[in-house]
Amino acid sequence: MLQHQLKADFQYCENMIKKHSKSFYYAFSGLPAEKSYAVYAIYAFCRIADDSVDENHTTAAKKTALKQLRNELDSFSRQEEPDYPLWRALRHVFNTFEMDIQPFYDQLIGQEMDIYFSSPKTLQELEQYSYYVAGSVGLMLLPIIASEKQQELRQAAIDLGVAMQITNILRDIGEDYYEKNRIYLPVTEQLRFGYGEEKLVDGIIDDSFITLWEHLAIRAENLYNAFTEHLAKFDNDSRLPVAASANVYRGILDVIRENNYDCLSKRNFVAQERLEQIRA
Structure with missing residues (x-):
C-alpha cells in the first residue's frame, strides 16, 4: 500500500x-x-x-x-x-x-x-517528429502494459504513438496554425494535393484539403491496424485499456469526418457516450 x-x-x-x-x-x-x-x-x-x-x-x-x-x-x-x-x-x-x-x-x-519549428518536408519527417513526441511515450509505457514482451512489442508501441500524434495533428490543424503559427502538414504533401498556407490562412476546406487530410488519416489508420495485430501480446490486465486508448484516438478521425472535416474552426472530440461504448 x-x-x-x-x-x-x-x-x-x-x-x-x-x-x-x-x-x-x-x-x-x-x-x-x-x-x-x-x-x-x-x-x-x-x-x-x-x-x-x-x-x-x-x-x-x-x-x-x-x-x-x-x-x-x-x-x-x-x-x-x-x-x-x-x-x-x-x-x-x-x-x-x-x-x-x-x-x-x-x-x-x-x-x-x-x-x-519548421514544417516537416516529407511524411517521413513528420513520422520522425511523431516518434519523438509520441512514439517515445509508447516506449515509456511498455514496461507497464507489456511486462513480458517489451522488446517484441517496441514497434507496435511506436506505431500506436505515431498514429496518435498524426491524429492529434489532423485534429488541431486550425489551432496549431492560428494560435501557434505552425503547420505540421508535410510540405511535399501540401504541394502534391494543392493545399497550402494560402488556403489555410482563409480557413478553406475544399476537395484538396479533404484529400490531403484523408491521405494522412489513412496512414494513421494503417498504423492503428498494425498495432492492433499485436494487441493479444500485451498483459492481460492491460489489453482492454490499451485497446480503448487506441480506439478513442482513432475515433477522433471519424468525428472529424462527421463534422465535414472542420478541424480549422471546430474542436473535435469523442463524446462521453461514445467513450463509454469504446471502453465497454
Missing part, C-alpha cells in the same frame, strides 16, 4: 491527466491501481515537457524551461532527483517496473524540435 506522501504525489499526477486529457485518462483509469498510477506519472512528465515549450512565449524562456527539465532528468538518472511530486512518483515507477530512461530523453528531443 502506498504511503501517504506517495499517494499525494500520484494524486498530483492524476489531477494533471484528468485536467488535460480526459480521453487518455478515461482509457487508462481501467488499469490496476499500480499500473494506472505509473501511467499518470509518465503522462505528467510528458505534460510538463510539453508545457515547457507551449506555455512559454519566447524562445529563450522555452529553452530555459526545457533545459531545467533535462537537468532534472539527468539528476533523476543518477538517483539524485529533486524532492518534487513528479520525480518522487517516477522514482516509485522506476523501482517497480523495468523502465528504460532513453524514451524520456527522446521526448525532450521532440519538444526541442518544436522550439526550432
Whole structure:
C-alpha cells in the first residue's frame, strides 16, 4: 500500500491527466491501481515537457524551461532527483517496473524540435517528429502494459504513438496554425494535393484539403491496424485499456469526418457516450 506522501504525489499526477486529457485518462483509469498510477506519472512528465515549450512565449524562456527539465532528468538518472511530486512518483515507477530512461530523453528531443519549428518536408519527417513526441511515450509505457514482451512489442508501441500524434495533428490543424503559427502538414504533401498556407490562412476546406487530410488519416489508420495485430501480446490486465486508448484516438478521425472535416474552426472530440461504448 502506498504511503501517504506517495499517494499525494500520484494524486498530483492524476489531477494533471484528468485536467488535460480526459480521453487518455478515461482509457487508462481501467488499469490496476499500480499500473494506472505509473501511467499518470509518465503522462505528467510528458505534460510538463510539453508545457515547457507551449506555455512559454519566447524562445529563450522555452529553452530555459526545457533545459531545467533535462537537468532534472539527468539528476533523476543518477538517483539524485529533486524532492518534487513528479520525480518522487517516477522514482516509485522506476523501482517497480523495468523502465528504460532513453524514451524520456527522446521526448525532450521532440519538444526541442518544436522550439526550432519548421514544417516537416516529407511524411517521413513528420513520422520522425511523431516518434519523438509520441512514439517515445509508447516506449515509456511498455514496461507497464507489456511486462513480458517489451522488446517484441517496441514497434507496435511506436506505431500506436505515431498514429496518435498524426491524429492529434489532423485534429488541431486550425489551432496549431492560428494560435501557434505552425503547420505540421508535410510540405511535399501540401504541394502534391494543392493545399497550402494560402488556403489555410482563409480557413478553406475544399476537395484538396479533404484529400490531403484523408491521405494522412489513412496512414494513421494503417498504423492503428498494425498495432492492433499485436494487441493479444500485451498483459492481460492491460489489453482492454490499451485497446480503448487506441480506439478513442482513432475515433477522433471519424468525428472529424462527421463534422465535414472542420478541424480549422471546430474542436473535435469523442463524446462521453461514445467513450463509454469504446471502453465497454
